[in-house]
Amino acid sequence: MLIVEDVTKNFGQFHALKNINLEFHNGVYGLLAPNGAGKTTLIKMLTTLLFPTRGSIRYDGEDIIKMDERYREMIGYLPQEFGYYKNYSPTSYLLYLAALKGIHRKTAITRVEELLKTVALDHVANKKMKKFSGGMIQRVGIAQAMLNDPKILILDEPTAGLDPKERVRFRNLLTNLARDRIVILSTHIVSDVESIANEIIMIKNQEVLYKDTVSNICRKIDGLVYETEVSYEQTEQFRTTYLSLSEKQENGSMYMRFLTEDTAKPEWKSVHPNLEDVFLYIYQDGVRSDDQTA
Amino acid sequence: MEKQKFHIEYPTDLERRNQISSIVSAGLTKPKSFPSYLLEMYQQLGFRYLFRDATEILFTTCLALAVMLYGIFSLKSSIDTQDLYSFIFTLSPIFYFALSSLFLVRALMKDTFSVEMTCKYHVFQLAAFRMFIFSMLTMLINITLIIVLSFLFQSIQILDALLLSCSSLSLFSVLYLYALRYAKGPYATYLMMASWLLVNVLPATLNQNMYSMFLRHVPAYVYGIVLIISIMLYVKTLKKLIAFRGAEGVL
Numbered sequence: 001m002l003i004v005e006d007v008t009k010n011f012g013q014f015h016a017l018k019n020i021n022l023e024f025h026n027g028v029y030g031l032l033a034p035n036g037a038g039k040t041t042l043i044k045m046l047t048t049l050l051f052p053t054r055g056s057i058r059y060d061g062e063d064i065i066k067m068d069e070r071y072r073e074m075i076g077y078l079p080q081e082f083g084y085y086k087n088y089s090p091t092s093y094l095l096y097l098a099a100l101k102g103i104h105r106k107t108a109i110t111r112v113e114e115l116l117k118t119v120a121l122d123h124v125a126n127k128k129m130k131k132f133s134g135g136m137i138q139r140v141g142i143a144q145a146m147l148n149d150p151k152i153l154i155l156d157e158p159t160a161g162l163d164p165k166e167r168v169r170f171r172n173l174l175t176n177l178a179r180d181r182i183v184i185l186s187t188h189i190v191s192d193v194e195s196i197a198n199e200i201i202m203i204k205n206q207e208v209l210y211k212d213t214v215s216n217i218c219r220k221i222d223g224l225v226y227e228t229e230v231s232y233e234q235t236e237q238f239r240t241t242y243l244s245l246s247e248k249q250e251n252g253s254m255y256m257r258f259l260t261e262d263t264a265k266p267e268w269k270s271v272h273p274n275l276e277d278v279f280l281y282i283y284q285d286g287v288r289s290d291d292q293t294a
Numbered sequence: 295m296e297k298q299k300f301h302i303e304y305p306t307d308l309e310r311r312n313q314i315s316s317i318v319s320a321g322l323t324k325p326k327s328f329p330s331y332l333l334e335m336y337q338q339l340g341f342r343y344l345f346r347d348a349t350e351i352l353f354t355t356c357l358a359l360a361v362m363l364y365g366i367f368s369l370k371s372s373i374d375t376q377d378l379y380s381f382i383f384t385l386s387p388i389f390y391f392a393l394s395s396l397f398l399v400r401a402l403m404k405d406t407f408s409v410e411m412t413c414k415y416h417v418f419q420l421a422a423f424r425m426f427i428f429s430m431l432t433m434l435i436n437i438t439l440i441i442v443l444s445f446l447f448q449s450i451q452i453l454d455a456l457l458l459s460c461s462s463l464s465l466f467s468v469l470y471l472y473a474l475r476y477a478k479g480p481y482a483t484y485l486m487m488a489s490w491l492l493v494n495v496l497p498a499t500l501n502q503n504m505y506s507m508f509l510r511h512v513p514a515y516v517y518g519i520v521l522i523i524s525i526m527l528y529v530k531t532l533k534k535l536i537a538f539r540g541a542e543g544v545l
Contacts, residue, residue, distance in 0.1 A: 047412045068537065069414050077412045083405025099343045100413035144409065 001025055002046070002152060002182055007055035009041050016041045018206045020055070024152075028178040030193025031186040032275075033203040034283050039186040040080055042203070043156045046184065047077045059152070073102060076150030080157045082141035086130035090121055090140045093129065094147060101148045108147075115143040118173065120166075134161035142170065152182045159192050171196050190276040200275065204282060218273045224261060225277050226268040230254045243284055245277050328533050335415060335423050344423055351393060355431070358389050362439055370446055377502055378443065378450060379458060379509045382436075384494040386459040387466030390432040391487045394425050394470065399483065422535040429467055429528070433460060457517045458509065464524035466490055471531040 004022040008015070017038045031039050044050040045057060048064055048071065057064045064071045084093055091112055098108035116122045119139040129137065138161045145153060153174075159167050174183055175196050187193055193200060200217055202210040210217050225245065230238050235254050238244070242258040249255075257271070259281055264270060305313070326334065336344065345351060362385075373381070401407060401417045410417050436459045444452045473486035497505045 044408075047408075049408055049411055072412055072416070073414050075412060077409065079405075079408045081405050083407065083409065085406065096343055096346070097409065097413065099339050100410060100415045102338060102414035 001060060003058045004042075004046075005056050005058065007042075007045065007052040007057060009038075009045060009050065010053045015206050017045075017203075020208055022201065022208065022211060024182045024184065026178065026181055027198035028174055028183045028185060028193070028196050030197035030200045031184060031203070032188070032190065032193060032200050032279065034188055037203045038206055039188075039203065040156055043154055043184070043186050046152075046154055047075060048072065073148065074151040076145035076148060076153045078141045078145040078155045078158050080160075082137060084129050084137060084140060087128055089124075089126045089128055090116060090143070091125045093140065094144055097144050098147050103148060111147060111149075112143075115146055118146075119143045120169070135163060135166055138162055139166070142173075146177070150181065152184070153177060154184045154186075156186045157188075158185060159187065159189060167192070190274075190279050194275045202279075202282060209282065214275055217278055218275060221259060221273045221278055221281055223270065224259050224281075225257065225271050225273040226260065226264060227255060227257045227271050228265075228268045230256050243281065245280050328529055331533075331536065332423055332426065335419065339415060339420075344420065347397060350396065354392055354396060355389075355435070358392060359435060362389075363442065366439070366443060366446065373447075377498075377506050378447060379455065380494070380498045380502065380506045382440070382443075382455055382459050383462045383509055384491065384498070386436050386462040387432070387470075387487075387490065389435055390425075390428055390463060390467060391470065391483070393428045393431070394421070395483050395487075397421065397424060398474070399481070419536050422532045425467070425471075425535075426532060429463065432463055436460070436463065454510070454514065457514055457521065461517045461521045461524065464521055464528055468524050468527045468531060471528065471535060475531070475534065 002024040004020050004024075007017065007020040009017045020042065031042065033039050041050065045052055046064075051065060059067065059071060059074075088096070094112040094115065095105070095108055098112065099105070103111065113122070113125075116125050119142055121136060121139055121143070124132070124136070129140065132140070138158070142155070142158060145155060159170060162170060171192070174185065177183060178196075178198070185193055185197070194214055197214065199211060200214055201208060202217070210220075231253050235247075235256075238256060238258070242256075242260045242262075244256055244258050246257040247254055257277075259273075259277060341348075398417075398421050401410070401421070407417060437456060440450075440452060440455045440459060443455070444450050469490070470483060470486055473482045477485070
């Protein structure tokens with residue numbers, strides 16, 4: 001069990017995270033927040049790349065910083081910007097990282113072959129990575145994170161660059177892995193975690209806002225989400241009155257999915273909220289200010 | 295009713311002591327000694343991964359050796375034997391600096407850094423191993439160059455020159471490691487090298503004779519003490535580098 005207790009992280013005068021309390025058991029945890037909310041800072045603390053300014057992170061009761069290499073031996077980490085050596089092939093790079101992870105060469109050779117098959121890179125196992133696409137590099141990154149069969153798998157924006165088919169394969173892989181380990185997946189793409197995460201962690205204003213199942217989080221805005229048809233002329237007015245969640249043009253008018261606390265009108269159809277609706281609702285200030293800046 | 299009496303067999307003192315020591319040894323991991331740690335790293339990683347950039351190291355070594363030999367031969371006629379000592383003291387750590395920084399600064403700047411830092415053997419542990427080897431290699435190269443110098447300059451005291459070179463190298467190595475540990479940013483080591491050159495070149499420029507005289511007239515035992523203390527500090531600091539992750543982490 002991994003416990004984050006009263007963790008605060010400051011960079012000089014800037015507060016990146018405040019009083020974070022979390023508990024991780026085996027399963028998939030989706031760390032969901034917009035860019036710049038502190039997800040990567042939390043991930044870096046979980047991987048000991050950054051130390052908390054206050055508070056502690058413990059694995060099975062022991063401080064992870066004091067565990068030192070014993071902790072590093074049991075984690076797998078895919079950073080947001082996964083670096084690689086261009087002139088290496090996936091096999092040689094994975095064998096190099098396997099050696100750094102303390103895996104014996106014989107075991108590593110078999111493991112690397114298995115993993116390259118898992119991430120569908122076995123046909124380019126010995127090709128130099130300089131010619132690889134972003135998705136292929138990301139798959140090498142996923143493979144390296146699983147090299148040591150980690151007890152804690154930490155993935156920062158893992159699906160960046162993956163095509164829809166690869167995303168599905170990756171999600172299935174994570175679901176399988178999470179049966180006997182902690183998988184922490186940081187993302188700002190809601191669909192990456194909605195179907196597979198046992199729990200979602202949402203961070204707002206440097207603090208944990210929710211840590212709950214998808215259905216419980218969606219329940220927070222139950223009865224507030226509607227769909228309706230609006231003429232093109234009314235669209236702009238509608239957007240300023242209600243929080244637009246999604247829009248679709250169809251048959252000469254606009255189908256709007258929106259959120260409001262107002263009493264429902266007869267032409268509105270109440271719908272079940274999804275995680276993306278909650279995300280947009282919670283971070284609406286950010287979304288609106290982003291729109292304004294754009 | 296008669297009370298039932300139980301016979302409890304208490305452990306002897308020896309059994310107790312054995313139990314305590316077995317619990318302590320199972321609970322506390324013994325810190326590994328520096329040589330055994332280096333050996334374990336070598337066995338696990340091997341030459342292949344400890345010196346991934348062996349070709350570049352070889353190239354830098356040959357280049358540095360060629361430049362130094364060229365410098366010695368071309369300046370042979372214009373250099374006074376007295377000045378040689380200040381050259382030896384100033385330039386002895388150059389090769390060590392070039393090799394150590396070549397790998398480390400690049401490793402700190404690369405995107406691979408965060409992945410490599412979360413592995414069992416991380417960038418700083420690799421750096422500690424390599425620096426240890428590089429210091430040995432530099433010492434060998436310096437000895438070779440001093441032997442070459444002794445053929446060109448008959449009046450040079452070979453033992454004094456060797457002692458001066460080794461003291462300079464070990465002193466610089468310690469300062470280099472301190473810069474790495476306590477100064478922020480990957481360029482701290484470059485600043486360290488620049489300061490070293492400045493501190494040595496400046497007095498030599500102001501009064502070459504006096505500086506050389508000073509270096510020559512420091513008794514051999516002082517260099518010996520500097521050398522021993524520096525080597526001790528060097529090994530101690532290298533050991534710390536193995537566990538180094540900075541006060542707030544490495545990023």
